[in-house]
Amino acid sequence: MNLTDPPMRGSALDLTSGRAAQAPSSTMRIFVSLLFCCSFSAATTVAAAPTSRQDAKPGAGAAEEVELEEDADYAPPEGHSHIGDSFNEGPRQAAYLMPDWDKIQFPVSTEAEQAQRFFAQGIGQLHGFWYLESERSFRQAAAIDPECAMTYWGMGMANVENEERAAAFAHEAYKRRAAASDREQRFIDSLAEYYDVDHVYADEIEVKKASEESETEDVEAEEAEAEEAETDEAEALERELFDVEQRQPADDKKRMATFIKDLEELLYEYPDDIEAKAILVNQLWMARRKGIPTPSRLANEALLEQIFAVNPMHPAHHYRIHLWDSKDASVRAVSSAARSGQAYPSIAHMWHMGGHIFARLGRHSDAAWQQEASARTDHAYMMRDMVMPDQSHNFAHNNEWLTRSLRNAGRISEAIDLAKNMIELPRHPVYNHLDKRGCSSTYGRRRLAEALELYERWEELIATSNTIYLEPIDEDDSRVERASLLAQAYLFSGDEVEARAQMAVLDELLTKAKTERMKSVDEAEEQAIEDEKKPSEVHDAMSNALTGHSRPLERLRSRVDVVRALETLILPQSEQERPETLEEGDDESAEELPDPEAIRLAALKTLEDSRFSRTHLSRLLIEAGEHERAAEMAREAIEDKPGVAILHANLAYVLWATGDEDGAHEAFETLRGFSERFELDNPPFERLAPLVKELGLPNDWRQPMARLADIGERVPLAGLGPFRWSPTEAPDWKLPDGFGNEVSLADYKGKPVLMIFFLGFGCVHCVEQLGAFAPVAQEFLDAGIPIVTIGTDSVEDLADSQERDTAKDKLPFPILADPKLEIFKQYRCHDDFESLALHGTFLLDGEGRVRWQDISYEPFMDTEFLLTESKRLLALPIQKGTGGETARASVSGASASR
Known part of the structure; x- marks a missing residue:
């Protein structure tokens, strides 16, 4: 089997034939729950049938056989790694060489050519934040050469989002550092110091030495002493090893500063190491998470230029995008935005990040292209390797961004369809469910609701609310969001009865929230008194309980206020609550009545102070006679979010409706410049019909969009993968x-x-x-x-x-x-x-x-x-993947064939 091929379903990977080389000891005593203490100490593999564990046998090409101690008292639970708990959550299936593996040159101390290849692939995947596959590649390299210390360093680097596992791998790398080169030792030592595991290894050596010197003729006493020593060792290591919960922000800041300094020292000795430069650039950017601001983006740019001078298509283009991904500087990363995906085509995130830059610049069609490339790449990978959606890094974020890019580019039906597809995707109680933020289910609901609301598809929104896509959820925050959205839809569509029904739901939820707040305060008071707290402490406990409810209640009140303001502005004045009659001559009572104009202005102010849609609000301002403010708001919206189709359409309409014909004509011509894929049968565009007629344009006034040269030569999207994830055929049996x-x-x-x-x-x-x-x-x-x-x-x-x-x-x-x-x-x-x-x-x-x-x-x-x-x-129909083949072809034409 060629290692450039994915693992074939139906064929066992022969990990004992020149590739697999690891021998977990059956005496496994894990000194920390997330740290494996057994090494891949010889080229062996466990040939364990689940019903009867067999002795591990040396793999082909093993330098020496290792005697495995038998410990009848220890046996990992079935399905758990025999190496250590660190491997339970990590990749369990073998890696294969993808077409992009040779894009990185990072030599390490190993005589196994395949181990070097998988290590290089892991580095490339690390640069693309593809952490799961990066760890898989490093683990494959370790399976081939278990004494290659850098493979464990790589596993540690790939666990940046799981610091306890990262510390475990850094520890294993440090234990093997003696056989590594000086350059490699510097990488290993920097990570070991970052996770504070270098001294832990020294402690292990001392414990082992003391254990070897303590011999006794009394076997039972010896065993008891050894067990006690082992327990003491485990407890000491557990105290001393990296503990995320005990770390303070100041510690993190200091550790990161030291880590960066260590990388700089490495580069001082090895100035031509572009991979070290790339890692340093990323760490300088990542340091912001530890409270260290980037001292100079230009200095980072200088490092990047040195990398690209050697390798113009290095995946560090990804790092340049992050470096300049800000409203004031994104234009500086356009060249990298165009190259990032092609620098490492098998990584979806590399395509995705280019979309960040184009979105910042208001080039939403280009952003949509990038995000579609990302989605297709992810779909191909998941369908090829039997990975479920939401198990892939940033998959949900990639697709939710695509929905935004599509709607911003005027491709609203595609955005709605994709949002629905996200809701349809398989759910899982761990990584994709309606109570989890940042997953396909919750992103899909939010983006679907936004798309329907922004494009004023009120009837469709109401109809969709009774389907699986916006179904009621028995959770107060979701009920608030759904009721306020439906109230808005019913108000704009003129259904007063249903609008009031949704407002009643909001009132009920507001009352419930207030009651729960007071209950929490009372309970806090009672508990503090029961605990015999001082009066000041009782007051503090009550205050803390009150504070805990402040923000949720504030958000709920804001929703209610917005709906009430819309009710005031949209429903006819006669529908508002007011005395039916006044006695003739009752001037005093008449003076006490609220001024209708003041009520309208207050309602408009409420909407303006909220996060209510600026496009809807600008039209309400026109109806209220606030023409100047309407035009000002429409312009401000574009300044804040340039290139968004409905914002530009709204500006043209507002200027036209307020009598600024020249301004309307100019705004409309700007809009036409990127109108190629607009869906004109939507209210924001249909509203422009009078302006279109005056300009003498056809009903279909769209025109082809100019292609800017800075996007470079793009690959065919269909070659990256299918547009939709779809279930794969199950192997027969x-x-x-x-x-x-x-x-x-x-x-x-x-x-x-x-x-x-x-x-x-x-x-x-x-x-x-x-x-x-x-x-x-x-x-x-x-x-x-x-x-x-x-x-x-x-x-x-x-x-x-x-x-x-x-x-x-x-x-x-x-x-x-x-x-x-x-x-x-x-x-x-x-x-x-x-x-x-x-x-x-x-x-x-x-x-x-x-x-x-x-x-x-x-x-x-x-x-x-x-x-x-x-x-x-x-009950759901299958969404066929269209526009591409499951097996992705690389930009160079190589394919990941099965």
Whole structure:
């Protein structure tokens, strides 16, 4: 199998043949829960069947065999890494060389050519913030050459968002530094010092030395002493190793400053190391997160220029974009925005970042192109490697930005369609659900609501609110957002009755919030008194409780105020609450009535002080006779967000409606300059019909858009991947049960099926999982979803186990045998590095496509969630990926073939 190919479904990766080389000790005593203490100390691999763990055997080409100690008292839970808990959450499947691997030159101390290649690939992925795949590449390199210290350094660098794991890997790199070059040692030492693990290793050596010197004839005493020493060591290391929670901002700032200084010292000794320069540039930018402002962006730019002088298409273009990604300086990164994606085409984020710059400059069509390239790249990767949406770094953010770019470019139907697609994507209780910020589900709802509201598609918004796309959520913040949005839609569409119904919902929620606030204050007071606090402390406790409710209540009041202001401005004056009659001559009562004009002005002020849409507000200002302020607001909106289609359309309309014909003509010509893909059958554009007629233009007044030379030569988008993620076809299988029968996936053709991969009846957690699904199997069946389970036990063991089952114990679904793990590997329920089976749960539809999956070191247990999600997914149509092939072709023409 060529390592430039992705792992093939249905073929086991032979990690014992020149590539895999790791030997986790079975004496695993993890000194910190997230730190592995066993090294890849020889080129061996665990050949462990889930039902009977075998001795590890040396891999081909191993320099020496390592004797593995047996410890009957220790056995990691099934599915958990045998190397250490740090590897449970990380990549478990083998890496493959992607077409871009040779874009980086970063030599390290290894005689294994393939290890060097995977290391280089990991560095490139690190530059693109593709942390999961970067760690996978570094781990593949470590599997090939387990004593290459820099592979562990790479794993640490790839865990910038998980500092406890990063510290564990930095520790492992430091333990192997002796065999590294001076240059490599400087990289390793800088990371070790950053995570404060260099002295930890020294402590380990001292403990080990003391242990070796303490010999005694009393075996029991020796064992007790060793156990005590081991416990003391673990406790000491746990205290001393990097602890995120105990770190203070001042510590972080100091550590980062030292890290940067260490990198500068490295470059002083090795001034031609462009990878060190790239890493330094990024750290100088990342230091802002630790409270260290970038001292000079121009100094960083000078480093970048040195990198590009050697390698004009280095992925450091990504870093230049971050460097200049600000309103006042984004123009300086246009050249990198055009090159970033092509510098490392397999990384979606590299395409995405160019969109930042073009969006800043108001070039939303160019931004949309970048974000579409990013989405297609992500879709190709996920469909090729069986990765679910939202498991890929920044996937949801990439797509939500694309929805904004599309709507800003006037391509509103595409924006709405994409937002709906985000809502349709598979949900998961960990990484994509309606209560999680920054995932596809929540982003999709927000961007869909914004698109419909901004383009005044009120009837569509109301209709959509009764579908899965904007369905009610039983959570107060969501109820507030939904009720205020619907109240606005009903007001603008003239439905007073429904508008008032939504306002009643808001009033109810406001009353509830006030009641809960007072309840919290009362409870805080009672608790403080019960704890015998001083009067001042009781007051502080009550004040803190009050403060905790201030911001949520303030946001809710703002929503209510906006809706009430709209009610005042939109509903006819006769509809407002006021006395029906006045006695003739009752001048005093008449004087007490609110001035209608003052009421309108106050309502407009409320809207202006809120985050209410400036396009809607400018038109309300026109209706209120505030022409000058309407025009001023329309211009301000464009200054703040240049190039946005509806803002420019609104300016042309406002100027036309307020009598500024010359200004309207000029604004309209600017609008036409980027109108090529506008959807004219939307209110913001339809409102321009009188102006279009006066100018003597056709109803379809759009014109081709000029292409600026600074975008360079673009690749065909279709070659990057499909426009939509769509479920992939599940690998076929046929397996025996314990009763002499064979069951195949074909037996379920035409109907959905839930597949559960479990690690044998010797796995306690697996038995718990089967026990959780057994009581709800009928509920799944009632929904048209039979359950089938595939285990690691042999047919004989399976038969023996089921023969002993009583009628009461019998599980209500088929149990199949896959002792060779062939189907486990096809479905990626397999740790390729350690030859371990993993837990897996898959929902297949009637066409045999994988609609949902969970692969983990732990079994999926949330049956209620999965039943609900299965029903939702199976009720949705498949969005076919269009415009590209699943297997992405690189810019150079090479392909990631299977």
